[in-house]
Amino acid sequence: MNQFEAPVKMTAVYGGHRGRTVRFDDGQACCTCTYNYSMTDEEKQALARRITAALNATRHIQLDDLEIIAYRLMEAKKSKGGTPK
Numbered sequence: 604m605n606q607f608e609a610p611v612k613m614t615a616v617y618g619g620h621r622g623r624t625v626r627f628d629d630g631q632a633c634c635t636c637t638y639n640y641s642m643t644d645e646e647k648q649a650l651a652r653r654i655t656a657a658l659n660a661t662r663h664i665q666l667d668d669l670e671i672i673a674y675r676l677m678e679a680k681k682s683k684g685g686t687p688k
Contacts, residue, residue, distance in 0.1 A: 608666040615658035617651040625654050633658070 613627035621644060625633040634654060636647040661669055 610665060611658065611662040614662070615655045617648075617655040622648040623651050625651055625658070 611627075613629055613631070615625055615627055615633060617623075617625050619626065619635065620637055623636045623644075625635070627633060636642070636650045636654075639647060639650075642650070664672070
């Protein structure tokens with residue numbers, strides 16, 4: 604199991620070039636939304652914020668469990684035509 608399959612101990616933060624980069628609080632780069640040329644600057648910043656929020660909200664969950672949760676939520680939404688409660 605690598606460090607990202609287990610619960611993540613670091614907190615994600617966004618910033619960098621025009622607020623489009625997601626890093627961990629130890630400075631390790633995670634991802635950037637800079638090179639998505641079909642998005643506006645505002646959309647790139649919003650995506651970086653969303654990725655940061657998702658990482659921080661789920662950092663205590665193992666990757667396998669997180670994938671199961673995501674799959675079940677998508678399946679429930681498809682079958683019910685909306686978000687499960």
